Amino acid sequence: MGSRSSSLNNVPNGQELQQQTGFSAAHLLRLYERFQFLDKDNRGHLRPEDFEAVLELSENPIGDRIVEAFFKPGQETVDFPSFVRVLAHFRPTEKNRNRDKGQPDPANSRTQKLKFAFRLYDRDRDGKISRAELLQVLREMLGMQVTEEQLQSIAERAIQEADLDKDGAISFDEFRKSLEKVNIDHKMSIRFLE
Structure with a gap:
């Protein structure tokens, strides 16, 4: 523990980040090494173009949206x-983690993961996923694999199924309800700590 703790002292805000995020000291050290690798000019911060070195993001059809989420x-x-x-x-959700009342949900809670995913769709940040925003994501994800008519049909059906108040868009509560049976931990995991 001594060497890990002393190494964690080299990580900016290491102790605080460990408490806030639930990452172990070893994970934070690895993440700091990755951050430094991406920070080729040693500036202490990353720009969107620095993420181009992450192969998984460059190959992901919505990689640009994921990178934008960092900013x-x-x-x-x-x-x-x-x-x-x-x-x-x-991070995987911790099933048995006790949380103090009045404290915000940890970033890896189901609710926070859903809010993060919702923001990837809600480009104009108006609290709703419009048909146009949904279509844009579908185009990015499916590209030339389906016709424009099929994309329109998929978007329309998704809106109809999720839009409980029939306002033509999907609110966060409707988004959360439509994903009740989805294993968010499985869908929102990155193997960046191995």
């Missing part, structure tokens, strides 16, 4: 603590 609106760089807080969404 708050108007923000052009991300520091290590922010980087880790975003990656915490992709």
